[in-house]
Amino acid sequence: MDTVLVTGASSGIGETLAQKFSQRGYNVVLVARSTDKLTALAQKLESTSSSKVTVETADLSRSGAAKKLATKLKKLNIEIDILVNCAGVLEHGSFVDMTPAMHKGMADLNIGGLTEMLSYFLPPMIERGDGRILNVASIAAFQPVPSLATYAATKAYVLSLTESLSEELANTGVTITALCPGITATNMLATVEENGAGLSIPGFIIGDVEDVAEQGYNACLQGDVICVPGTVNLAATLSGRATPKWLLRKVSGIMGRYTLGKK
Secondary structure, eight states: OOEEEEETTTSHHHHHHHHHHHHTTOEEEEEESOHHHHHHHHHHHHHHSSOOEEEEEOOTTSTTHHHHHHHHHHHTTOOOSEEEEOOOOOOOSOGGGSOHHHHHHHIIIIIIIHHHHHHHHHHHHHHHTOEEEEEEOOGGGGSOOTTSHHHHHHHHHHHHHHHHHHHHTTTTTEEEEEEOOOSBSSHHHHHHHHTSTTOOOOGGGOBOHHHHHHHHHHHHHHTOSEEOOSHHHHHHHHHHHHSOHHHHHHHHHHHHHHHTTOO
16 A cells, blocks of 8 residues: 655645645645644544654654654654655745745745655655655645735745656656645635634635645546646636746735735
8 A cells, every 4th residue: 555645744735635635546645844643644544544654743843844744754654655845834925024034934835845755755656666746836836925925935935846757757657746735714815814814815815725725636646746626716826927027026015915904
């Protein structure tokens, strides 16, 4: 039975992806910072499937955490066939109103943690000639997003890295996919709305986490390079790539200032 490792598995898209893989018969390694949440999820997965579930608590924003995780799994003789990089953090607000620690935290986890995970878990896949990787990015990766400037920049990195590696990995037996969801109904969204000074997001653009995870799961196994769930999101990304940069910035600026309560 193949084994999938899911980071950010304690909630949201990561938790739902872990459930999807477990339901399809994969063994699962759950990774996040919350031991209690991971343990509860592990018990749920093992009671509703035949999966063997392993819990590993780790803060992947810390340098060396991915190496420590890879070393421990090797000692446990757990070989990772599919890597799902879902751990990430989002901060909403004006760039100058955020602390340096908030910016660094997003970069350390969304960029540093993901890159280190790839550095340790991708080489064994190439050596075996088989493997799948799913990097969770965002539609924010396709355009500038005032009020989410640092977050969007980190996700643009994830998308660019995924596209580059998809070519490097050609004919290796390993595929890599970027899942680029839009706004999704998760605890992260609830936190943003709560801290967003009355920010209200229209319901029709909020994606269902089950649908997002299902499309991500399928895209990963099919070896698709980019997956954008939702018709509205797909249309937005396609139009964004075709729109002149100056115009895209203007439109994004209007929307970004709106979310900050500014004109």
